[in-house]
Amino acid sequence: MKIIEKTKLWFGLSLTIIAIGFVIMLTSGLNYGIDFTGGTLMEIDLHKSVPTNEIRAITDSIDKDMTINFLGKDKNIVQIKTKKDLNSDKRQEVFIKFKDKYGLKNNDLMKADQFGATVGKEIRNKAVISTIIAAIGMLIYVSFRFELSYGIAAIIALIHDVLILICAYAVFRVPVDSPFVAAVLTVVGYSINDTIVVFDRIRENMKYSKKKDYVDIANQSIKQTIARSINTSLTTLTAIVALYVLGVESIKDFTLPLIVGMAAGTYSSIFIASPIWVLLKSKTKM
Known part of the structure; x- marks a missing residue:
């Protein structure tokens, strides 16, 4: 050899x-992900498994490059990440779209964090x-x-x-x-x-x-x-x-x-x- x-x-x-x-x-x-660049992370409990294309239909109007993951045993929690810095009003606006479409309650917004570039x-x-x-x-x-x-x-x-x-x-x-x-x-x-x-x-x-x-x-x-x-x-x-x-x-x-x-x-x-x-x-x- x-x-x-x-x-x-x-x-x-x-x-x-x-x-x-x-x-x-x-x-x-x-x-680079939002861990390195800064951005916004949200987690919403949909109480059921939803196809990714349905989520995209909502999130594309905000950011077409938004990252979508499903959490939980039944994949009922959607986690969305964007490099855009969405303030409190913008994050609430995103949640309202999910709330109206899937009949959610206010406490179904499990997490809404904003990460700075620092x-x-x-x-x-x-x-x-x-x-x-x-x-x-x-x-x-x-x-x-x-x-x-x-x-x-x-x-x-x-x-x-x-x-x-x-x-x-x-x-x-x-x-x-x-x-x-x-x-x-x-x-x-x-x-x-x-x-x-x-x-x-x-x-x-x-x-x-x-x-x-x-x-x-x-x-x-x-x-x-x-x-x-x-x-x-x-x-x-x-x-x-x-x-x-x-x-x-x-x-x-x-x-x-x-x-x-x-x-x-x-x-x-x-x-x-x-x-x-x-x-x-x-x-x-x-």
Whole structure:
């Protein structure tokens, strides 16, 4: 199995995907949700399940890009989100439309909140800080458990996975909101676990190798762990795909990029982290 010898191919494939994602981000931008941009959120108890197109008939006059989710065991609660700042009168106007159409009472308006841009900025900053802290912690852990070259290779692979995840958000126009933070940290945690399995095998093979041929050692280690990595990933992805197929809209917005991110994590553990480790060991003494 010659994985390391095709390093340029793996790097080129990743860079192409990331470049496409960045072009889309530069032209269309990310689809930030109200958690990051500010806006209005309302939850109304309709006491029955209602088709989405009926809700759209009401909300399109306010915002055609309004996000609609259904909550509750019987999907009887409609949650609507808009990036527009609707004041108290406007929110009441929206509720009256639902009230008249479905014969609701005043207490059926369960929630009507307005988020400012300042709150969105704070959430965005905390998301960045959380990711950086996680990356630094993992670098320290991997460097301590193995050595610096492993830590650097692992962090570069993590950056690769986060970039692929962000590209997925850009390409599929998934709203970037609070679950985005959870998706990033989930992918980072999953990816580092997969990478450590490969690195652990590399370290073991290094101990018993008389000739320090880093390319051969990496290829042998990947061969020994690739079945485990693929099987674990397929098991995890099967559960996530089931959530995507059967879940509500808000769950789909979370699971779709998670599927891409976890696939990228498996890919990077084999085709990115290990080749980078070989490059570092070949050109330095780390």
